[in-house]
Structure formats: C-alpha cells, structure tokens
Amino acid sequence: MGKNIKLSITTILLSIFLLTNSNAELNNKVIISVGDEIITNYDLDKEINYLNVITVGQIKKSDDREFKEIAIDSLIKDKIKITALSNYNNIIIKDELLNNQMIKTSRNIGFRNFEDFTTFLKFQEYELDEFKKKILLELKWNQLVYQFYKNQIVIDKKKIDEKLKILIAEQKKNVEYLVYEIFIENSAIKELDEESEEELNENKVVEELPENKVVDEKNSGIIIEAENASYNNKKNSIVEEKSIEKEVEVETNDQIIEGKKKDQITIDDVIENIKEEGFENTAIKFSSSATAQQGGNLGWVSESKFSKVLVKSVNETKIGSITEPIPISGGILILKVGDKRVEETNMDLNKEMEKIIEIEKNKQLNNFSTNYFNQIKNNIKIKYFND
Template sequence: MIKNKYLAFLTLVFFIYNTSSISLENKILVKIEDQIITSLDVINEYNYLVAMNPSIKNSKKEDILKFSKRSIMQERIKKIEIENNFNNPKIPQKIQDQILKNIYSKIGFTNLYDFKEYLDNNDINFENVKNKLAIEALWNELILIKFSSKVKINKKKLRDKIENNNNKFLKSLLLSEIYFEIKNINELDNKFMEISQVIKNKGFDFAALEYSLSTTSNFGGKLDWINESSLNKNIIAAISNLEINEFTKPIVVPGGFLILKINEIKNTKIKIDVEKEFKKLEDFEKNYQLNQYSKIYFNRIKKDLKISEL
C-alpha cells in the first residue's frame, strides 16, 4: 500500500538521452528488453510535457522531442523494474485522486473536470496520464520498500530546530530545481555557464527539461511550497540573498549539483505546532535520503538492461 507521506518525494538521477534527430513517422526508435518505444510514443510524450509546462510551448520542437525521448525511456525502465517486483501492481483510488490533484493544481486548475478538458484540447489521453502517474507512484513505493530501513533521522536535532524557531516568522519558499551531474569537477564552471545561458534565453522551465536529471524536469523543475526551516544549511546559505526569479550557483548535493530558483516567498508570523512541524521535517528528511537511494538504484538497474536505440 502506497503511503501518503511519501507520494511527494522526488526520485532523482536518470541517464543522458541520445541527441540524434527523431523522425515524426511512426517507427520503432528504442528497444528496452521486450519494451519498444515508437516515434508516436515520443510525440505523445511531447504533447504531455508541453501541456505540463506551457512556458516551453514556443521552444524548438526538435529540442522538446529530445527531452520527450529521454523521459519515455526513463519511464519504461521504471515500468520494467516495477513489473519485476510487484504482481498486478495497482494504485488505490484515493491515492490516485490525490496525485492527480497535486498535478493539476501545479498548472493552475482547481478541479479534475477542467484538467481533463485541458488534456483533451491538447490531444492527450487522460488514461495515459493516469498510467504515467501510477508508474511514478509505484516506483516511489518500490524505493520505499527497498530502502526505508536505511533511512536515519536525528529526531532530537529536528525538534531542537523547531523549538529554536518557535513563535517567529515562518518563511516559506516556492522553488524550482535543476539537478545535474558532471564527470569531472573541472567541468563545473563551464556547465553552469551553459545552463545559466539557457535559463536566461529560454527560461528555467526549458532549462530544467534539457538539463535536469530529476523527474521534476517534466514539470519545469517545479517543487511544492517548502518551509525554509526544512532546508539544510547549505541550501539556506545559497538562497538567503536571492530575490524572486533569481537562481543559485550550483549547490553540492550527494551525487551531483543542484540549481534552485525562487518563484515566490511567503512570510507568516505563527506559533508553530511543534508536533505537526516535526512530522513535516521528518518526512522531508526521509524523502531527501530516499531520493539518493533512488538515483543509485535506477542507475544500477539501467546498466543491467539491454537497451538498443535503432
């Protein structure tokens, strides 16, 4: 059974896509074990990514097709591993409804009816969207089952952090992320310059689709509202002097680097509910650690699969 508190956690780290051009005629492009990916699959993924990220609509179609190919390959690899670990995997209706609400809220809809109509107007099959979200949720559940016992939380440290901030202004941030890796640390400055240029010329959403190895890339790197107190000290230091719409330099995180952009900031004076805030911090820390295990696990299973690009 999938647990609500883990639905939001972001699985990270996938592989680099092939940058060859993609023909729009319907033909097989990739074989991953017994799974095939056709040019029609890539076009459907293209429609989905554009619908979830309207700001990239005017970008070059060939660029978005490359992102779409990478995205659908990642999804198929996860699907294979899910089927290897679960018999007849399904998502409970209540959880499915919550996932859908989280998704359509991110792009500005307040109800499922309007979201379905939006998908229909963009030639996107609603059942396909449900299947895509189910795969991601089942992948999260698989990571939870395999690695939750390895998660270590310093509960005293979390409680002390909350008590020290009690009855003060609570600062909340709406962030977007780009997570990337490099083979050599000497490449970092050039890579950041390259990503920065794309952000300035085409927007953060487009840059997230092009460079980010996180599943949030499919939604322009957008994250949910996060309390500043939930973030580690390195991230707080990196964003402390940023204004809205500015982004950080690369932040070192396990396995790679993170660029964060501030979309909105809220300051609210409240007396913190210690237990409620502790639960949020605890879940955030668990999700953060599970992200790292997810990256490692994905890379490991990918190496064991037979992948042929035709």
C-alpha cells in the same frame, strides 16, 4: 469503357490503402529499444504532448531538437521503471491515492480544480487515461523504492530539533495597535500660507493605497477596515452647510464661499485642540470619520492591515502619542497610538515536527531512488535505430 473505370477506381483505392498503411507503419516505427521495451514514433508524439500538458506549453519554447531529446529521455526513464516493476506484481496502488495524486499534480501545474484540468487535456487532445498511466507509474515506482529502502532511512533527532527551534524562532508574530483617528477633509482645511505648505509637502508621504489594506479609496470616500469601524469623508463634514429658508435673502456665491472659509480650520488648529482638549474630544469635534462619535476609536488593528504609509507612521510613534499629519487621498489623517500588543501565532509543534521528518524521509528516498534507477539503467541495453 466500364472496365477502364472499374480498373481506375480499384487502382485509386489500392493507392489509398497502401498510403494509409505506409503512414501507420511510419507512426509505429521503432526508434529506440530499452531492454525488452520499445519506443515508437507514436510514443514520442504522445510524450511530447504530455510534456506540453505538464508544462502548460512552456516546453515549446525549446527548439525542436532539444524538445525531442527531452521527450526521448523521459520515455527511456519510464521504460526503465516499467522493466524494474515487471518483477514485482505485488505493488497495488489504491484508487483513492491515485485520484488524490492526479488532483495534486493538476494543482501543481496551476489549475484551481480538476475539472478545469480535464478541459485543458481535451483542448490539448491528450487522453485522461494516458495521464493516469503516467501518475500510476510514478506512484508504483515510489512504492517500490520505499519497500527496498525504508529500513535504511535514518532520522537524526538532533538535526530535527535544531530545525524545529529555528522554525519556532522565525514564526510570525501578530502585532496589533489600539488606534484612534481624526480625518480632516481637504474641503475643510484652510489654505496654508506658502511656508506652511512647503513644510507639509516636504513631509508628504502619500502613495497609492492598495486594496484590502486599512485605508482604501471607495467612491471618493475613505474606508478603514477594523472591527466594524469605518469612515467615509462624506460623513460628519466639518463644513456646515447653512440651510437657507425661502423667506431669507439668497446669499451671493462670494458670501457663501466666505462663510465656508470661516468654518474651515488649519491642521495647526487641530493639533492645538488635541493638546488642549484631548484627542478623543478633538475627533468628536472635527473628524469627518464615522468613528468621530466614538472619539475616533478604531479598536485593535493588526499591523498587517495597515498600508505601508501608515505602518511607518505608527511604528515611529510612541504609545500614547500621535502621528504627524499624514496626507492621504481626500484629506489629512492623524492617528493616536493608544497601546500595542504582540501575540504569537499558535503552532502545533507535533505537527511541525512530523512535517520536518516527512521532508527528511522524502529527501533520503529521492537519493535512494536515483541510485536504484542508475543501477537498473546500467544493466539495461538501450539501442537507438536510425531513421
């Protein structure tokens, strides 16, 4: 009985050993030879994982067969480059360059910092050392191509100058306006008659105002970002709340509403007051903005800070004139364009020229790299083994 048990255990262990070896052989089975280099099933699995990493899983959208073909093609290219580099042991890549390229690659993939990328690698069960080998191979290959072809790079100075001229012509210009504002709360505006209301609605250009623009809704108030000038439509309200002393008879709701209506104004009243007393005085008198005491002066505001609605209105307004009343959330806005200035952004022409030359060099080196790779590939025997 004891002998039978021992025999059964031995048989089971032997079966497990043979099965394990069989799986190992299957994983390490050679599927392709590239010259003296070989590609195994294990290599293919690693390459598939690598492609998942650098595409952040996007390549999985391909069907399995296409996915496998892409991975095999990538492995063959690597083996051809390894074969070429085997004859040049003098190519050394400094650790600093390698680390910088790894960080740059992780950013190109879409990661803000390298720590997040390494965490992603662990999640994908892909070793950082394997990723490093991939980057190192590309750096060595690029260095090899550069050594061979650096003297064949031709820089056409005339062509570079033309590109630089185009760049200078297209450089962004910073347009700024000296702007004054009057903001009238909805609660301070008299109800319009039907004809006036229809006319205002026809010209209404309200849109959802994005954040980080000149006009931004916050806590039911309006905030304008421009040289410390901001306004909140809860400040300096046109509607003056009359304090009621204890000994004074309390007014009825109708009386309070009627009193408020008397304090309300129409937009026509504001426009007329601007004509008679000037924009700044009208701002002091009627504006709900915190800039009211400064005559509505917002200072110089960059065009890029305006919302689309305000850019359109300001651009269509002559210097020294006022915009049409602009309905915005919470009330009506009127702007005065005091002045305009255009400042060209500073451009370091030497640095820009260096960038253009570097781009041209890389373009030529990429062409040399492709040609050199194809030459080597044509002289290497690639053999596929059946499953």
